[in-house]
Amino acid sequence: MRVLVTVASRHGATAEIGSAIGRVLAEAGHDVREVAPEDVTSLDDVDVVVLGSAVYTAHWLPAARDFARRWEEELRHRRVWVFSSGLATQPAASANSPHELMALRERVGALGHRSFAGRLLRSELAFAERALIAGARAKEGDHRDFEAVAAWAREIADELAAMPQRTPVAPGN
Numbered sequence: 644m645r646v647l648v649t650v651a652s653r654h655g656a657t658a659e660i661g662s663a664i665g666r667v668l669a670e671a672g673h674d675v676r677e678v679a680p681e682d683v684t685s686l687d688d689v690d691v692v693v694l695g696s697a698v699y700t701a702h703w704l705p706a707a708r709d710f711a712r713r714w715e716e717e718l719r720h721r722r723v724w725v726f727s728s729g730l731a732t733q734p735a736a737s738a739n740s741p742h743e744l745m746a747l748r749e750r751v752g753a754l755g756h757r758s759f760a761g762r763l764l765r766s767e768l769a770f771a772e773r774a775l776i777a778g779a780r781a782k783e784g785d786h787r788d789f790e791a792v793a794a795w796a797r798e799i800a801d802e803l804a805a806m807p808q809r810t811p812v813a814p815g816n
């Protein structure tokens with residue numbers, strides 16, 4: 644199937660999670676493309692979308708939220724999975740706007756969502772970001788678990804393999 648991996652990332656850590664998911668899906672035989680959310684101009688030749696975002700101050704980045712809004716109708720007619728990446732130490736459900744995420748998942752008809760631990764390198768942060776994070780208990784370092792990422796991507800591949808092939812339905816049909 645034709646898979647679009649599209650990820651909003653400020654410092655690259657979440658984009659690399661998206662690439663890792665894309666690699667697993669490509670190994671499973673899918674035709675995978677990675678495009679930044681703001682650069683997507685059509686979903687006509689896309690069957691499956693994996694949409695991800697880093698979480699900043701409890702929200703998905705605007706580029707990913709805008710993508711979900713802009714392509715809402717088309718996404719409903721495609722197979723969509725979403726993922727978040729952040730460093731909240733509390734369960735993601737209480738830390739990262741669970742209602743907002745639930746609404747987004749429903750809007751695009753997502754088949755699943757996964758939260759992954761991210762990366763915090765204070766040296767690469769802008770001054771304002773450093774000030775924001777100063778009081779938080781987020782731990783410096785790369786906490787990404789690429790085994791967990793690959794395992795989730797394999798789950799997606801398995802689900803796709805179990806689904807009947809179908810042509811995307813044009814919006815309004």
Ligand SMILES: Cc1cc2nc3c(=O)[nH]c(=O)nc-3n(C[C@H](O)[C@H](O)[C@H](O)COP(=O)(O)O)c2cc1C
Binds near residue numbers: 701771781
């Ligand atoms: C200013 C700032 C605010 C953040 N706010 C959150 C947050 O609210 N919840 C969370 O889980 N992680 C938060 N994080 C952690 C980021 O989501 C994490 O560093 C992520 O891996 C960054 O991904 P990126 O490199 O793709 O931008 C924050 C990080 C920074 C620097």
